[in-house]
Amino acid sequence: MLRINVYKIIIILPVFLFSNILAGNKKLTEVYVAIYKNIAVSEMRKTGIPASIKLAQGILESDLGRSDLAYKANNHFGIKCGKDWTGNIFYKHDDDLDSSGMVIESCFRAFSSPEESFAAHSDFLTDPSKLSRYGFLFALGSTDYAGWANGLKFSGYASDPTYASKLIRIIENNKLYLYDEPVALPKQNIDVPVMVRNDVIEMDKTYHYVSEVKASDIKYEKAKTSRSTRYNFLKINDLKALYAKGDETAQEIASRTGKDVFEILEFNEGISSPDDVFEQGEIIFLEKKKKSFNDENNGFHTVEGNETMYDISQKYGIRLESLLAKNNLNINVEPLSGEKISLIKNLSKKETPKHRIVEKFESYVDLGGLK
Incomplete structure (x- = not known):
């Protein structure tokens, strides 16, 4: 009888602990959102970056404010020093390698407060020098969190191949999309050299990017509708491309875009069969890629x-x-x-x-x- 009770304890205890951990993380998430939702919404109104995206990135990158980088350096977004940073710094191992391929310590920015980190995250994404990398995101609108999540992954914000799906899961599990709202700012025309959506990307005098899409035209769509046949098309090097909705075969994409499946196979390296599956957020070219980039100013x-x-x-x-x-x-x-x-x-x-x-x-x- 004693043995049976011991077995019950051994079996039940891990489940009990796991449940407590999940409950604890849920509570910590609620506390994190309560603390930083106002700064996230404020930054959204200034820049057009969805509050849900900023909160989800902060939660993920900082481990709910518990990571060394967040706790010791108030850096909730993993923002590295870069060549122009003159403020305080914090070193930790990340993904930088030396000439022999060994991981070395990376230089991260250190801030005086977490709120300063939230503002720096906005400055980082709206930096004019990064327009070719992140500029296209601001044509998506501040309510398209799924588009932003996929766009950040595509732009290389993080090396984790599941980065987009993690952000979307955090947003939907915690209903962070409730903090998003359409944003309209003063505009000034500007060209985006690498990638542009069908919408016109514009920028105000303080280099905050906004979409020309009217607030009344913005339609909120959760990521779970992503299996619909509507795609977010974009231009890369003057070539038409789209984001995969996830778990789609080359044959399905060909049918939905009016392309021959063998064109999809020809235009996209590494795809060899009509049954090959694209993950959510993968870029799919609908035209043959070029031999060179067409912008001589970005060689x-x-x-x-x-x-x-x-x-x-x-x-x-x-x-x-x-x-x-x-x-x-x-x-x-x-x-x-x-x-x-x-x-x-x-x-x-x-x-x-x-x-x-x-x-x-x-x-x-x-x-x-x-x-």
Whole structure:
């Protein structure tokens, strides 16, 4: 009898502890949102960044304010120093590598308060120097949290391949979308060099990006409607592309876009079968990618973190084989963080970016054809 009771305790205790952990995290999330919802809404009204996205990123990046970076440096968004930062700094291991491929300490910004971190997050995304990277997000509207989540993942804000789905789950589980609202700001025309939606992206005098879409035209859609046949189309390198809704085959996308499935296979590297599945947020090209980037003012890309050549080819709408050839690289290597990748001209041998050798096909682990 005693043995049976012991077994019951052993079985029940982990379940009890797990339930308590979940309940505790739920309470901590409620406290976190209560503390920072006002600054998130305030920043949304200034910049157009959805409050739900800012709160979800803060929750995820800071582990509800419990991470070392958040606790010791008041940095809730993992914002690194960058070359122009002159404030306080905090070092911790992240995803930066040295020349031998070993992980080294990364430099992060340290703030005087968490609220300063929330404002810096807005400044980071609206920085004019990052317009080509994040500018297209501001055409989505402040109520399209699913579009923002997928766009942040595509733009390389974080290296986690499940980053978008994590943000969406946090937002929906905690109803953070209730803090979002349509935003309209004073406007001034500006061109976005890399990616533009069908909407016109505009910017006010303080470099805050807003969409020309009227507040009355903004339709709120939760991510769970993402299996609909309506897509968010975008332009990359003057090529038409779209975000996958998730769990869609190449054949399904071809049918929904009026394309031949073999065109989808031809235009998207790593996809070899009509039955290959695209994950939510993946970029799917509806036209053949080009050999070079078409903006002569943006001839190089600086590698960040663990970006691969495939990631870069997707970001700029360049064929992977062409991008590799321009930089004297082959399929079995990846560039080191901080290296400059040529998007237009062919580099000489001595200009070849520093790189590391990878296992065959490592670069393609996120592609539909090799899942």
